[in-house]
Amino acid sequence: MSLFGRVAREAALEAGCYMKRRLGKIKELSFKGEINLVTDVDKKCEALIIRRLKSHFPKHEILAEESGGDRQSCAYRWVIDPLDGTTNYAHNFPFFAVSIALERELKPIVGVVYDPMRDETFYAERDKGAYLNRKRMHVSKERSLSRSLLATGFAYDVKRVLQNNISNFNKFVMSAQAIRRPGSASLDICYVASGRLDGFWEMKLFPWDTAAAVLIAKEAGGKVTRFSGEPYSHYDEDVIVSNSKIHKQMIDVLRSKRRRSWRR
Template sequence: MDYLSVAIEAAKEAGKFLKMNLGKVKNIERKREEINLVTEIDKGSEKKIIEFIKSKFPNHSILAEESGETSKTSEYKWIIDPLDGTTNYTHSFPVFCVSIALEYKGEVIIGVVYDPNLDELFYAEKGKGAFLNGKKISVSKTDKLIKSMLATGFPYNVKENPDNCVEHFVNFLMEAQAIRRLGSAALDLVYVACGRLDGFWEVDLNPWDVAAGKIIIEEAGGMITDFYGNKFSIYTKGVVASNGLIHQQMLEIIKKGLNKNERR
C-alpha cells in the first residue's frame, strides 16, 4: 500500500471506532489545563491508527497527541490526532474527526482528515491537488472580509490568559460577515480548503491539529501563514489560513490585537 492509502484506511477505521463509541465515554481525564480533556476513546483510536501504520511501515517515526513522539531516527514521521474535537465528543456533539499527516524530511507530503459523522474524507498529496470523497476541491473566491465567514478556536489556557485570543475575536467580529467556533481545528482547516469557510485563525495549536489541514489547504489553492505572514510551520503556535484573497486583510486584523497586547 502507498502512503496515502495507508493514511486513508487508518483514518476510516479510527473514524468507524469513534462513531461506534459516541455516547459511550466512561472515563474522562484532564490534562494540565482543567478544560483539556482526554478519554479512553482518544487512546483507543490512537492505538488503532499507530498499530496499522506500524504494520505497514515499522521503521517510521510517530508523533501522536496522546502518546507523544516515538523514535526520531526515520526521515518519515506520521503526525496523528486520533480524535480532534474531544470536548465535542464527550458531549455527543457530532463535530469531530480523525487527522493523519505524513512528514518527510520536515515537510508534510500527505494529509487526511476524516469526519465519520458526515462520512467526509478530505485528503491531499503534495503536488496532486486536494479532494473530498474523490472530488477535487478548491478554496472560495470571496475577496472581502465583510463578505467572509471565518472560524476560530480558543486555547485551553483561555481562562488564564483571555487577552491572548479574545482581542482577535472581537476585532474580527467587527469586520467579518460571520464567525463560527466548531471545536475542531482540523475541520476548520479543511472547510477553508473546500470553500465552506473563507478563513480561519487560532492562537495556540499543536502539530497534530494542523499538519493534515495545512497540506489540504495548500493543495486546494489556499494560503496558510503564521500571525506575521511568514511561511507556516506546523510547529508554529499561531495560524492564519484563508482562500488567499482575504489573507492580507486577516493579517491586518491580527496585527491590531498583537499590537494592543504588546502595549499591555
C-alpha cells in the same frame, strides 16, 4: 493515491468508525490540565491508527497527541490526532475528526482528515491537489473580508492567560460577515479548503492539530502563514488559513491595535 495515502486513509476510516460506534458510550474521562479532556476513545483510536501504520511502515517515526513520539532515525514521521474535537465528542456534539499526516524531513507530504459523522474524507498529497471524497476541491473566491465567513478556536488556558485570542475574536467580529467556533481545528481548516469557510485563524496550536489540514488547504489553493505573515510550519503555534484573496485583510485585522467600534 500513493501507498502512504491509502494506508493513512484506511487508518483514519478505521478509527473514525470506532469513535462513531462509541459516541455516547465513553467509559473513561480524564483531564490533561484543568479542562483539556481525554477519553478512552482517544486512546483506543490512537492505538488503532499506530498499529495499522506500523504494520506497513515499521521504521517510520510517530508523533501522536496522547502517546507522544518515538525516535526511529527515519526521514518519515506520522503526525496523528486520533480525535480532534474531544470536548465536542464528550458532549455528543457531532463535530470532530481523525487527523493523520505524513512528514518527510519535517514537511507534510500526505494529509488525511476524516469526519465520521458526515463520512467525509479530506485528502491531499503534495503537488497533487486536494480532494473531498475523491472529488477535487478548491477554496472559495470571496475577495472581501466583510462578506467572509471565518472560524477560530480558543486554547484550553483561555480563562487563565491574557493571550487567549479573545481580542482577535472581537476584532474579526467587527470585520467579517460572521465567525464560527466549531471546536475542531483540522475540520475548520478543511472547511476553508472546501470553500465552506473563507478563512481561519487560531493560536497555541500543536503539530497534530494542523499538519494534515494545512497541506490539504494549500493543495486546494489556500494560503497559510503565521499571524505576522511569515511562512508557517505546523510546529508554529499561530496560523492564518484563507482562500488567499482575503489573506492580507486578515493579517491587517490581527495587526490592528483595537477592534473597530460599531457605528450605526
